Amino acid sequence: MASVRTAASTRWAGVPVSRRKDERREMLVRAAFRLFGEQGEAALTVRAVCREAELHTRYFYENFADTGELLAAVYDQQAAALADVLARALEEAGPDPEARTRAGIRDVLRFISDDPRRGRVLFAEARGNEVLAARRRAAQTGLMDGLIAMGRGPELPVVIAATMFTGAMTELAQQWADGRLGQDLDAVVDHAVALSLAMHATTTERLADDQSRP
CATH class of the missing domain: 1.10.357.10 (Tetracycline Repressor, domain 2)
Structure with missing residues (x-):
């Protein structure tokens, strides 16, 4: 998880705060589309989505209450x-x-x-x-x-x-x-x-x- 945090800090360098949340939300949606579209609902967990999107789980809850909302x-x-x-x-x-x-x-x-x-x-x-x-x-x-x-x-x-x-x-x-x-x-x-x-x-x-x- 430390590597995820390091990658995230580098990824958002220079990106205005106002855009970061929107971009992270889009990354989560794209990751969920890949998982759900290829493997079905069983694959759609918070951890799996965050791993696919290469984001910390706190960014998930920054945008969605649960996987139903993401879906x-x-x-x-x-x-x-x-x-x-x-x-x-x-x-x-x-x-x-x-x-x-x-x-x-x-x-x-x-x-x-x-x-x-x-x-x-x-x-x-x-x-x-x-x-x-x-x-x-x-x-x-x-x-x-x-x-x-x-x-x-x-x-x-x-x-x-x-x-x-x-x-x-x-x-x-x-x-x-x-x-x-x-x-x-x-x-x-x-x-x-x-x-x-x-x-x-x-x-x-x-x-x-x-x-x-x-």
């Missing part, structure tokens, strides 16, 4: 990165519904493929961990609300379609992260887009029928 930070970081990827994909796709659907599904799955640890944090491990499960529920609710807002308001067909699409996309991402859908990304995207567009067409028709009734 929430890891999830939030990856969720924010995925949100950025999705936003760029939709912007580049333009207004066409099919292009936007294809770009969104493709880039979400590719984000997971590029680093399988992301899938473990965002989807695979979320099913058995209450911290991650709560974060995932909040993310699903946010996605569903966004889909409803993009539709024609809170009409029942729109709400139901948004609910089903959100659940289906979450399960699709989980299965892809678990490797249960094979390796052909294009094939998975093609099938997912076809089903999504069919649901959208059915919802549109149902709305039209409801609005045509006296």
Whole structure:
């Protein structure tokens, strides 16, 4: 531990105090992502994280109350990165519904493929961990609300379609992260887009029928 303290004192030489805490927090989050993403929740202990980050344990408690709080930070970081990827994909796709659907599904799955640890944090491990499960529920609710807002308001067909699409996309991402859908990304995207567009067409028709009734 003495070597850790010596390394830490050298590491922070010349770094303003106001930046040190933020940098140490980021180091802990990165270390937790590596441990959790590669070995699962059992690997995420205070000592293991600090050893991976090469920081004294007191720096852990400077930033987090426990490993649950740290795990929430890891999830939030990856969720924010995925949100950025999705936003760029939709912007580049333009207004066409099919292009936007294809770009969104493709880039979400590719984000997971590029680093399988992301899938473990965002989807695979979320099913058995209450911290991650709560974060995932909040993310699903946010996605569903966004889909409803993009539709024609809170009409029942729109709400139901948004609910089903959100659940289906979450399960699709989980299965892809678990490797249960094979390796052909294009094939998975093609099938997912076809089903999504069919649901959208059915919802549109149902709305039209409801609005045509006296």
